[in-house]
Amino acid sequence: MTDRDDVVGSSESRLSPHPVARRDFLGLGALGSAAAAFLFATIGMLRLPKAAVLPSPSRRFKVVLPESLPFEEPYLAPGRHVALIRDAEGVFAVSNVCTHLGCIVKPSATGFYCPCHGSRFDRTGQVLAGPAPRPLPWLAVRKAGENTYVVDEEKEVPAGTKEVA
Amino acid sequence: MSGRSEAPAAVSAVRRLGRNVLATPGRLWASFSRAGRPATDRSRSKFVFGNVFLHLHPARVHRWSLRWTTTWGLGIAALSAFLITLITGVLLMFYYKPYPSAAYNTIKDIHFVVPTGRFIRNIHRWAANVMVVTVLLHMARTFFTAAYRKPREFNWVVGMGLLALTLGLSFTGYLLPWDQLAYWAITIGANIAQSPRELTDALGITAYFDPGGFQKLILLGSTDVGEEALIRFYLFHVMLLPLGLVALLAVHFWRIRKDGGLVRPAGADERLGSVDPETYPVFTEAPDKTYHLAAVVKGRTPWVGRGPENTLPAMPHLFYAELAVLMLVVFLCVGLALLVDAPLKELANPDLPENPAKAPWYFLGLQELVSHSAFMGGIGIPAVVLVGLGLIPYLDRETHGTGEWFGGPGGLRLVALSAAVGLGSVLGIEAFAIRFGWLRTWWPDIPQLVITFVNPGTFLTVVYGVFSVWAVRRYDSTRAGALALFTCFLCGFIVLTIIGAHFRGPNWEFYWSPSHWPGH
Structure with a gap:
């Protein structure tokens, strides 16, 4: 454009073309579409590593509480990171995965503690100390027979939701 | 063609073959090295x-x-x-x-x-x-x-x-x-x-x-x-x-x-x-x-x-x-x-x-920060540090001291001062947090958002930032600020790594030595 400004008597005509020449426009268009194609191909390829179906086993499981389980004593479901607790009002399940960085908490005299960064929780999962940002989540429990319960680890329920024993 | 194929030429071709066979090791080497022995300016350059x-x-x-x-x-x-x-x-x-x-x-x-x-x-x-x-x-x-x-x-x-x-x-x-x-x-x-x-x-x-x-x-x-x-x-x-x-x-x-x-x-x-x-x-x-x-x-x-x-x-x-x-x-x-x-x-x-579960040693400084807040220690502060480091050459446009060790306004004196401030503040804040705990110890119901933004890690980052702004004003130079900040973060990294590696035991509690850990 600039090198055409000094053309004597220049005015809008087909001899003084549009600021972006037709050829330039096509070239830029081709370049832009190539860039867009690469961008979308990259985004499309990134879809692959994000698994749609997770390989973990079923997160619902059945557990039988021992007849003799005292009130307020956590029962650790075998092979699962869940503690079931029975009290006068019913049965509830508390996740045993620390909300800080995913270590497995262990039962203690007052509730649970995390060996990784020292977070402490009471029996209902409320944070007492340490860096854990949230209480331990409560999980959905459904009675399925005498002392038998089905726990769904996928389904979080508000704290205080108890299944009548 | 037939007129030229006479006996003497055939003999010389065979002899040429023999000579070529004998010369092959030398020629292989010459073709491999291209420039020959690097003995002159020219051949030494060609060697490169x-x-x-x-x-x-x-x-x-x-x-x-x-x-x-x-x-x-x-x-x-x-x-x-x-x-x-x-x-x-x-x-x-x-x-x-x-x-x-x-x-x-x-x-x-x-x-x-x-x-x-x-x-x-x-x-x-x-x-x-x-x-x-x-x-x-x-x-x-x-x-x-x-x-x-x-x-x-x-x-x-x-x-x-x-x-x-x-x-x-x-x-x-x-x-x-x-x-x-x-x-x-x-x-x-x-x-x-x-x-x-x-x-x-x-x-x-x-x-x-x-x-x-x-x-x-x-x-x-x-x-x-x-x-x-x-x-x-x-x-x-x-x-x-x-x-x-x-x-x-x-x-x-x-x-x-x-x-x-x-x-x-x-x-x-x-x-x-x-x-x-x-x-x-x-x-x-x-x-x-x-x-x-x-x-x-x-x-x-x-x-x-x-x-x-x-x-x-x-x-x-x-x-x-x-x-x-x-x-x-x-x-x-x-x-x-x-x-x-x-x-x-x-x-x-x-x-x-x-118990304790420890990351690789170069991440133990991060793990120490993570033990105060997972997000700030693991993502927030490292991102601030990485972006800050990457921006240094675009913020420091001065020329004084280029190529000199500790070059620039302040020089070695400023680096020594920054090291003292960097070590002092990281040791101070860690000692305080280890001895007296932090916000949740005093107010158990404090919202998580407050702890995320106010914890020993962010506190330390702010102290370092304020100190380097002081250095910029004191020496009227962005290089002085960069020297202060980099030295401080280096000190912080080293001290936090040592604390995480040596002074943290089971449940991430403080011990003077691994030999004091409770037995398993």
């Missing part, structure tokens, strides 16, 4: 740029660049460590199987059964550690000699990428033995990747916007560390990250050449004095023209406006120096490998965390 592996080097190199105190050979040391991990890593791949049921046993086989397997694995482990240390020291050297300045700004940014890739390579390699150490270090690492949830949970938007969960899912391919995670970490460790590292290394080295070689202070030529007459000849022939290639290089070039008096041929001076560094690193890695075995604990057990 006629060789595909050596031609990244300049044909002649300035005497300032060859002084040990200019670089301490740290960049070449990091490269040497990388080459060692590359070779030993490929050797380990002969036996290693990236599958949870097999991984641990193959590492055990490598340790106990495979000939030299234990030695090679030890070297691999030690070279990886040496690489992390030398990369950090190389960065410190570049910073303290102000070598990141124009026209080398972008190479500093490339260096940031190389630092991240180095740490990524080390971290992904950590999982592969599939022992307790590996399993829980990676569980913690993956949950650090998920830690933006601490923020999104506190704001109540995780259901709509969950970058933390996405990062963890990409890293692990599942909700827990399992076979999907192992194969992904293997892929990252042996393929994606090394390829990325090699590509960035090529850019890094190429730009050193294009940006005018290693940095030199303005008065380097005067300070060097004349060449020692004992030095291997500077010139064997009088140069009759200056180095015209320099004319196409932008900026301050090595040889514009003056002759190459203060340069020496790269062959032998530069190559022998580099070879010496390589041999030193090999010696160090082999020596350490002979003295200390790479660790291998019990088979990974997803139900039983290690």
Whole structure:
């Protein structure tokens, strides 16, 4: 454009073309579409590593509480990171995965503690100390027979939701 | 044709064949080496740029660049460590199987059964550690000699990428033995990747916007560390990250050449004095023209406006120096490998965390911060530090002190003061938090958002920031601020790493020595 400004008597005509020449426009268009194609191909390829179906086993499981389980004593479901607790009002399940960085908490005299960064929780999962940002989540429990319960680890329920024993 | 095929010609062809056979070894060598023995200026230059592996080097190199105190050979040391991990890593791949049921046993086989397997694995482990240390020291050297300045700004940014890739390579390699150490270090690492949830949970938007969960899912391919995670970490460790590292290394080295070689202070030529007459000849022939290639290089070039008096041929001076560094690193890695075995604990057990579960040593500073707030320690503060480091060359546009150790306003005095402030504040805040606890100890019901933004880590970051702003005003110089900030963060990194490595025991509680840990 600039090198055409000094053309004597220049005015809008087909001899003084549009600021972006037709050829330039096509070239830029081709370049832009190539860039867009690469961008979308990259985004499309990134879809692959994000698994749609997770390989973990079923997160619902059945557990039988021992007849003799005292009130307020956590029962650790075998092979699962869940503690079931029975009290006068019913049965509830508390996740045993620390909300800080995913270590497995262990039962203690007052509730649970995390060996990784020292977070402490009471029996209902409320944070007492340490860096854990949230209480331990409560999980959905459904009675399925005498002392038998089905726990769904996928389904979080508000704290205080108890299944009548 | 038939008229020419007479006996004498046939005989001479056979004799020519014989002579050619006899001359073949010599000609093979001549065609291989192209330039012959590097004896003259010309052949020594051709030795460099006629060789595909050596031609990244300049044909002649300035005497300032060859002084040990200019670089301490740290960049070449990091490269040497990388080459060692590359070779030993490929050797380990002969036996290693990236599958949870097999991984641990193959590492055990490598340790106990495979000939030299234990030695090679030890070297691999030690070279990886040496690489992390030398990369950090190389960065410190570049910073303290102000070598990141124009026209080398972008190479500093490339260096940031190389630092991240180095740490990524080390971290992904950590999982592969599939022992307790590996399993829980990676569980913690993956949950650090998920830690933006601490923020999104506190704001109540995780259901709509969950970058933390996405990062963890990409890293692990599942909700827990399992076979999907192992194969992904293997892929990252042996393929994606090394390829990325090699590509960035090529850019890094190429730009050193294009940006005018290693940095030199303005008065380097005067300070060097004349060449020692004992030095291997500077010139064997009088140069009759200056180095015209320099004319196409932008900026301050090595040889514009003056002759190459203060340069020496790269062959032998530069190559022998580099070879010496390589041999030193090999010696160090082999020596350490002979003295200390790479660790291998019990088979990974997803139900039983290690107590204490510790990340690799270079992440223990982060883990100490993470023990105050997962998001700030694992993502927030490291991101601030990385972005801050990357911006240094674009904020410091001064020229005073380029190429000098601790160059710039304030100099060594400011660095010493910053070290005192940096050490004092990190020790003070940690001692306070260990002795008196933090917000939740005093007000158990305090909202998480407050702890995320007000914790020992963010407090320390703010103290360092305020101090460096003071340095900018005191010396009226952005370089002074950069010196203060970098020194402070270096001190913070070292102190937090030592606290995490030595003074933290079971339940991440403070112990003066691991020997005071309660028995298991």
